[in-house]
Amino acid sequence: MKILILGAGQVGTSVASALASENNDITVVDTDHQRLRELAEKLDIRTVVGHGSLPSVLAQAGAEEAELLVAVTSSDEVNLIACQVAQHQFRTPTRVARLREAQYLDVAALADPDHSAVSAAISPEQLVCRHVERLIEYPGALQVLDFADGRAQLVAVRAVPGGALVGHEIRELREHLPAGVDARVAAIFRQGKPVKPEGNTVIEVDDEVFFLADRKNILTVMSELRKVDPRPARRLLIAGGGNIGRNLARSLESRYSVKVLERSRERARGIAEDLLNSIVLVGDCADEDLLREENIDQTDVYCAMTNDDEANILSAMLAKRMGCPRVISLINRPSYAELVEGGPIDIAVSPQLVTLGALLAHIREGAPARVYSLRRGAAEAIEAVVRGDRRTSQVIGRSLEELELPPATTIGGIVRGDMLLIAHHDVVIEPGDHVILFVMDKREMAQVSVLFQTGATWL
Template sequence: MKILILGAGQVGTSVATSLASENNDITVVDTDHQRLRDLAEKLDIRTVVGHASLPSVLAQAGAEEAELLVAVTSSDEVNLIACQVAQHQFRTPTRVARLREAQYLDVAGLADPGHSAVSAAISPEQLVCRHVERLIEFPGALQVLDFAEGRAQLVAVRAVPGGALVGHELRTLREHLPPGVDARVAAIFRDGRPVKPEASTVIEVDDEVFFLADRRNILTVMSELRRLVSRPVRRILIAGGGNIGRNLARNLESRYSVKVLERSRERARGIAEDLLNSIVLVGDCADEDLLREENIDQTDVYCAMTNDDEANILSAMLAKRLGCPRVISLINRPSYAELVEGGPIDIAVSPQLVTLGALLAHIREGAPATVHSLRRGAAEAIEAVARGDRRTSRVIGRALEELELPANTIIGGIVRGDKLLIAHHDLVVEADDHVILFVMDKGEMARVSALFQTGATWL
């Protein structure tokens, strides 16, 4: 597939890196010569220097032959104009834009997709807010990922001493669960390396375990891998009143007691007018005395959501040292996130990886319904919809044990209607089933996508 990526920032680089290994012809456009040079040295891609919205630059980049345009520059206006030029002048079939401004998102969402300049709009701020909300809702989870519009969830937890399943084989999982509750361990990462879950696999302390279950049963399954937090979440302190911090507070304030800490007095005044039930404070999130005054030791979750990685890391570590049981930090640099997560900071949230999954769902060939990037992009969880019938599909009418899956790909379950069916070897795939797969080797994505594509006949 010929793909044109506008913007070589962190999101654009993540998209290019993910797609370059999948036999795609990729061109990246940016105004920064050095950034493009560094990217070209790492990846087998073409680069073009120039303003992404100019017709001449898009023509030079090959927009006329491109099947897909991904506009992820730092400017909403540039992204929108580039999509409009690509549609009207170059007839680019699919145009995906990253948009930060909510008003632009409203316009893009209300427009007729068949005539809109933007085929799909992605908001990093909204995606990050939703991601953090899930982490707060399920204390102890490292990731909480929705499939089939929330009917099933994939949850990552770290196995700790005292968990009922720790030290036991996976085959005993059902013995520990109440009647009517089922789950499937989709993957295990041990010391950063994948361990394929077999019936005889023994879960060890500090294993990162991904399991799939019905949303209503998540807490029950989590209790088998770790002791659940005895203190329910009531009080939340959010450091940073930017788009993410403000939206997060707005989404949480009806269910929790929320405080927002913002350094700028003027911005804090605007946030206070915007929020209904939250308390807005003016101050530095790294001020130890201020955190003590606000009873950080009685706060259940501290969320460092400023636009400064160093400030987020330091304030989260300080909040943890002062007695806050759970701290979540927004960290843009992937190297920083890998360095600090699992230490004093419980969870490092990467906006680039959260956004990458949403982008891949729109741009990946075969168009999976949902894509989640895992383990800093090393693995993916995808939701593929079975289309066609037994004659035109490689999966419909076949039991899971009959499917020709790559070695490092595991099916966790199938969502059929409103019900999650946990994967077992004799489960038969039906038309319109939402199949949830865990792909531990991204090099296998082409084979997985091909498996769910329909043909004239596969018999």
């Protein structure tokens, strides 16, 4: 596929890296010559220096032949204009734009995708807020991923000493669970390396375990791997009143006791007027005296959501040291996230990786319903909707044990209607099924895509 990416920032670079290894013809446009040169040295891609919204630059980048345009510059206006030019002048079939401004998002959501300049709009702030909400809802979870409109969830937890299943084989999970509760261990990462889960695989302390289960059974399954606090989180402190911090407070304030800490007095005043039930404080998130005055040791979750990685890391570490049981930090630099997560900071949230998954769902050939980028982009969780019939599909009418999956790919389950079917060898795939896959080696994505594509006929 010929793909044109506008913007070589963190998200644009992540998208280019994810797609460059999948036999796509990629061109990246940016105004920063040095950034493009560094990107071209790492990836087998073409680069063009210039403003992505200019027709002449788009023409130079090959927009006439492009099948997909991904506009992820730092400017909403540039992204919108680029999509409009690509639609009217170059007839680019699919145009995806990253939009931050809520009013632009509302317009894009109401527009007819077949006639709108933007085929799909992605909001990093909304995606990060939803991601953090799920982490707060399930204390102890490292990631919580929704599939089939929330009917199934893939949850990552770290196995700790004392967990009922720690030191035991995976096959014993069903024996531990109550009657009527089923789950599937989809993947294990041990010391950063993938371990394909088999029935005789023993779960060890510090393993990062991904399991799939019905939403109502998540806490029950989590309790097999770590001690789950029966008390739900109630008191939250959010540091940073930017777009992410403000939207997170607005979304949570009806269910939790929320405090927002913002350094700018003027911005704090605007946040206080915007929120209904939250307390807004003015101050530095790294001020030890201020955190003590606000009873950080009695706060259930501390969320460092400023636009400064260093401030987020330091304040989260400080909050943890002062007695806050759970701290979540927004960190843009992947190298920083790898250093601190699992130590003093419980969870490091990467905006570009959260955004990347949403973009890939629109970009990937075959258009999977959901794509989540995991383990700093090394693995992916995918929801593939089965289409066609027995003549045109390689998977319809076949049991899971008959599928020729790549070695590092596993199926966690199938959502059929409102029911989650955990992946057992004798489950047969039917048209309309939502198949949830875990791909631990992204080099296998091409094979997985071919398997679930629908053709005129399969031999």
